[in-house]
Amino acid sequence: MIERYSCPEMAELWTDERKYATWARVEVLASTAQAELGVVDRPALEDIRNAPVPSVSRVRELELTRDHEILAFLAAYTETMPASSARWVHHGMTSYDVVDTALGFTLARSCDLVLNAARTFLELLTARALEHWDTVCVARTHGVHAEPTTFGQKLAVHAFAMHRGVERLTAARAAVAVGTLSGPVGTYAHISPYVEEFVCRELGLGIEDMPTQVVARDRHAELLSALAVTGAVVEQFALEMRMLQRTEVGEVDEPRTSAYQGSSAMPHKRNPTTSERLCGLARILRSNAGAGYENVALWHERDLAHSSVERIVLPDSLTVAHYQLVSAAGLLSGLRVFPERMARNIDATRGLVYSSEVFVDLVARGRDQEEAYRLVQAAATEAWENGSTLAAGLAARGVEVSADQLDPRRFLGNRDHLKARLSRLSKELQSHVEV
Structure with a gap:
């Protein structure tokens, strides 16, 4: 990924330098287990432990004459060792014993960064939802004013979606945090299962249930799927923030630096660029998930079609x-909310958002449901087309409405159970932090 959409701590995990250091660690751990079994002698183990991690440039140089990255790495790694020690490096192993086990370790570390960022965003969503639980605004269905709700409840919807995202990511981390050191075609013909157990335990990894020489790629597809769904959850939040920042809506404003310039031609522009960027990045995650599905089906015990894709x-x-979640948290943390504009927007349709309250009240007082609906709809249509108010249209039809019926808070009286759900989530998150 380009630097523009990368956080340094994640980018560092995927450098070739870090990859070769992890490969070397796998080789050292495997040799350590082999020494415990009496296969590798102690002097050779010390040479293997003390060998420097080869440079990327040296591996690339040797790869020119081998056309095989692992063989080039092993040649570079062992070239400073005595031949009597070098011969024990990679003993009984095949390439993907190193590649997949190291990959499982890197994926676990990467998932930890993503999960930390997801939890931070989730905590912010929950906190700001509680902060604005009673900040009244208009809800929209099909993009059209519906009934009053609150900005807190809007954010709570995203909070629970992100909570599910954290659960998916947690399961996906467990799925990919595995390794295998089972030798060619996964039969342990030339290596003891103890080596695999030792290496994976030291790296904090599980073991592939039934190896075929490689780790099963449905695991990686699960991770890519979880990332794609999480990205869609962030996109849902960001899309809402984009729409609420439209000039004619103006209910929120995303944070901007003092250097912000929204347009090269129009100095007044305050474009929702962060929200837009978050939506765009979700498309990449969805596309990559499809590639993960394609990687699941490999020929027989293994092939290499998945490698270039991965x-x-x-x-x-x-x-x-990771970048998307960190950016979303930054956006939400500095988001400005405008309750006064929200109140004006509720009144913009001159009472139309209260039509359901009047309709339900007429039915409760004995009117036929169809008759009541048509009456209120006619009054609403008149108000919409003529620029009058719903109350005036109803009065013309012999229906008087009280001020209480035109109070947005009348719609919000039965939400205590929803706030209780949000409070439970908040307490759950706090207990997780304390642990």
């Missing part, structure tokens, strides 16, 4: 998802 989609998706 070199792109795994680091890119994790980097994008």
Whole structure:
């Protein structure tokens, strides 16, 4: 992923330098387990432990004569060792014993960064939802004014969606945080299962249930899917923030630096560029998930068709998802909310948002439902087309409405159970932080 959409801590995990350091760690741990089994002698183990991680440039140089990255890495890694020690490096192993086990370790670390960012965003959504639980605004269905709600409840919807996202990401981390050191075609013919157990335990990884020489790619598809769904959740939030920033709506404003310039031609512009960027990045995550599904079906015990794809989609998706979540948290943290504008927008349709309250009240007082609906609809249509008020249209039809019926808070009296749900989520998040 390009630097523009990367956070340094995630980008560093996916450098070639870090990759080769992790490969070397796997080799050292495998040799350590082999030494415990009496296969590798102690002097050789010390040489293997003390060997420097080869440079990227040296591996690339050796790859020119081998056309195989692992073989080039092993040649670079062992070239400073005595031959008597070098011969024990990678003993009984195949390339993907190193590649997939190291990949599982890197994926676990990357997922941790994504999960931390997701939890931070979730905590902010919950906190700001509680802050604005009683900030009244108009709800919109099909983009059209519906009934009054609150900005807090809007944010709470996104909070619970992100909570589900955290649960998906947690499960996906467990799915990909596995390794395998089972040798060619996964039969342990030349390596003891103890080596696998030792290495994976030291790296904090699980073990592939039934190896075929590689880790099953449905695991990676699950991760890419979880990232794509999380990205869509962020997109849903960002899209709402974009629409609420439209000039004719103006209910919120995303944070901007003092250097912000919205247009090269129109100095007045305050474009919702952060929200727009968050929506755009979600498209990348969805596209990459499809590539993950394609990688699941490999020929027989393994092939290499997935490798080139994974070199792109795994680091890119994790980097994008992390950046997207960090950016969303920054947007929400500095988001300005304008309750007065929200109140004006409720009144913009001159009482039309109260039509359901009048309709329900007429039915409760004995009117036929169809008759009541048509009466209120006719009054609303007149108000819409003539610029009058709903109350005036109703009065012309012999229906008087009280001020109480035209109070937006009348719609919000039965929400205590919803706030209780949000408060429980907030307490759950606080207990997680304390633990």
